[in-house]
Amino acid sequence: MSAPTHHRMVRWPDDRAAFYREAGCWRGRPLGAYLWESADRGPDRTAVVDGGTRLTYRALAERADLLAERLAERGLARGDRVLVQLPNSWEFVVVTMACLRLGAAPVMMLLPHREYELTSIAEHVGARALFVPADWRGYDHEALAHRVADRVADRLDARPLVLVSGEPSARGSVALADLWEGRGGEAERRARLDANAPSPSDPALFLLSGGTTGMPKLISRTHDDYEYNIRRITEICRVGPDSVYLAVLPAGHNFPLANPGILGTLIAGGRVVLLPSPRPAPVFAAIEAEGVTVTSATPAIALRWMEEAEGCGRDLSSLHFVQVGGSMLSPEVAARIGPALGCRLQQMYGMAEGLICCMPVDAPDEVAHSAQGAPISPYDELLVVDRDGAPVPPGGVGELLTRGPYTPRGYFGAPEQNAASFTRDGWYRTGDLVEITPEGMVVVRGRVKDLINRGGEKVAPGEVEVLVQELPAVAEAAVLGLADPALGERVCLVVRLHPGRRLTLDGVRAALTVRGIAAFKLPERLEVLADLPHTPLGKPDKNALRDLLQTGDRGTAA
Numbered sequence: 355m356s357a358p359t360h361h362r363m364v365r366w367p368d369d370r371a372a373f374y375r376e377a378g379c380w381r382g383r384p385l386g387a388y389l390w391e392s393a394d395r396g397p398d399r400t401a402v403v404d405g406g407t408r409l410t411y412r413a414l415a416e417r418a419d420l421l422a423e424r425l426a427e428r429g430l431a432r433g434d435r436v437l438v439q440l441p442n443s444w445e446f447v448v449v450t451m452a453c454l455r456l457g458a459a460p461v462m463m464l465l466p467h468r469e470y471e472l473t474s475i476a477e478h479v480g481a482r483a484l485f486v487p488a489d490w491r492g493y494d495h496e497a498l499a500h501r502v503a504d505r506v507a508d509r510l511d512a513r514p515l516v517l518v519s520g521e522p523s524a525r526g527s528v529a530l531a532d533l534w535e536g537r538g539g540e541a542e543r544r545a546r547l548d549a550n551a552p553s554p555s556d557p558a559l560f561l562l563s564g565g566t567t568g569m570p571k572l573i574s575r576t577h578d579d580y581e582y583n584i585r586r587i588t589e590i591c592r593v594g595p596d597s598v599y600l601a602v603l604p605a606g607h608n609f610p611l612a613n614p615g616i617l618g619t620l621i622a623g624g625r626v627v628l629l630p631s632p633r634p635a636p637v638f639a640a641i642e643a644e645g646v647t648v649t650s651a652t653p654a655i656a657l658r659w660m661e662e663a664e665g666c667g668r669d670l671s672s673l674h675f676v677q678v679g680g681s682m683l684s685p686e687v688a689a690r691i692g693p694a695l696g697c698r699l700q701q702m703y704g705m706a707e708g709l710i711c712c713m714p715v716d717a718p719d720e721v722a723h724s725a726q727g728a729p730i731s732p733y734d735e736l737l738v739v740d741r742d743g744a745p746v747p748p749g750g751v752g753e754l755l756t757r758g759p760y761t762p763r764g765y766f767g768a769p770e771q772n773a774a775s776f777t778r779d780g781w782y783r784t785g786d787l788v789e790i791t792p793e794g795m796v797v798v799r800g801r802v803k804d805l806i807n808r809g810g811e812k813v814a815p816g817e818v819e820v821l822v823q824e825l826p827a828v829a830e831a832a833v834l835g836l837a838d839p840a841l842g843e844r845v846c847l848v849v850r851l852h853p854g855r856r857l858t859l860d861g862v863r864a865a866l867t868v869r870g871i872a873a874f875k876l877p878e879r880l881e882v883l884a885d886l887p888h889t890p891l892g893k894p895d896k897n898a899l900r901d902l903l904q905t906g907d908r909g910t911a912a
């Protein structure tokens with residue numbers, strides 16, 4: 355059985371926790387209470403729009419409560435963990451709110467995740483349930499969830515429940531639609547759930563980190579810290595009851611979920627419109643139809659929108675601003691986004707681990723285009739250090755370390771990773787190279803961590819390398835990101851083979867797919883070298899490899 359939450363979650367030191375409470379950051383109320391407050395203020399206002407489905411605040415809150423109680427009847431309880439792998443949909447919002455009300459923390463998985471990721475994370479957190487769509491884009495997620503549940507059943511106390519949105523077809527699945535059907539007893543149910551509400555200092559949910567090695571790391575975000583993060587960014591972005599937020603990035607990401615995103619908009623009493631993909635035509639149609647005021651995108655998506663906005667035949671004038679973040683954006687492209695979409699650009703820089711920086715909405719253009727933004731809390735601490743960990747002089751470039759009221763002090767149940775990713779004083783090593791301007795704006799200059807950023811999706815090279823090394827033909831492997839004009843980076847695999855062996859890109863991709871990893875992690879380029887350059891420590895020298903591949907000078911290529 356997996357250890358209970360409180361043994362594996364790294365909490366803030368007592369004195370810092372007391373300070374954040376006294377300063378008014380942490381208010382000691384669970385997130386579900388804030389969502390209900392919006393419902394009390396405007397029960398008949400529209401909360402969520404998903405295609406033809408519109409939910410009022412009352413319908414959302416009551417359906418979430420009903421689901422929470424039905425889940426409790428099936429054995430789920432406060433303090434449990436569940437995996438949520440759902441597309442952007444009204445069901446995602448109801449499930450998330452139900453989990454927050456019940457205190458069973460959802461782990462926000464991504465739709466491309468497959469057996470490899472789901473199994474190891476389900477095991478790591480001791481998942482009690484898996485929420486999946488019946489199928490999605492031709493892939494049978496229900497069958498996947500059952501395979502995962504079977505595999506982890508022996509190692510956990512109980513086989514996780516498989517809860518399905520849409521029409522389930524497998525035996526043993528529970529249809530979500532059956533759980534949230536029915537009326538009556540709403541006030542009593544609400545009172546029961548309130549009386550048994552989760553502790554605000556416990557995890558509200560878990561976000562996935564890109565990590566750098568092995569499996570994605572889990573970031574536990576408490577009700578207190580996440581609510582503070584949401585409150586600050588919502589205030590800065592001036593999101594309120596008249597705001598209409600369009601969610602196109604995968605809802606389980608921190609950016610569209612809470613910055614201000616889905617949760618920020620709902621807590622502010624605004625309207626959330628969900629689309630399952632960032633394809634320009636449906637995005638423009640939704641902006642026009644719903645009067646969308648704000649949306650968020652990665653640079654790659656913003657570029658596509660820019661290319662197709664002109665002559666799209668849609669009225670985009672309701673859009674106040676578009677938030678762009680997640681990967682590098684050049685000032686030249688940044689300058690073109692606003693004019694192309696007829697709105698302001700708001701750059702964002704941040705991470706699921708906590709720290710969020712954003713550009714004030716009224717910043718002058720030259721600042722708004724060239725910097726990523728300022729930290730959202732006066733209690734965020736930022737330190738820029740050189741390779742030896744010494745602070746760099748003001749204006750210098752170095753690795754960003756950070757601490758603060760919504761930046762947890764460690765990953766969940768990962769002491770080894772924590773020793774590498776956090777300093778003894780609790781600073782999180784972001785792995786990002788930044789410069790801080792005299793005005794306190796963060797400018798991202800690059801990266802020191804070994805992480806591939808493929809259009810905002812993070813790929814940990816170590817995770818792919820471990821699997822590639824299992825292939826019989828492979829003697830040595832290195833996975834690295836190569837610059838790509840559309841996505842920023844793409845995954846490249848460099849190998850040295852055992853004598854007489856062959857390997858093709860299709861072969862590697864097929865083998866990794868069988869292992870069950872998400873498709874966005876599959877190598878898109880394969881280079882076979884007679885030998886790999888090495889660092890003095892004997893590891894593949896990825897900088898040398900990148901130079902070699904990008905200049906096209908293979909030297910020792912086989």
Ligand code: AMP
Nearest residue numbers: 679680681682702703704705706726798
């Ligand atoms: P995630 O936790 O998936 O949001 O990833 C966080 C990481 O994305 C950061 O540590 C950065 O490496 C990268 N990132 C986020 N925003 C930006 C940005 N505006 N510019 C460059 N990199 C970014």
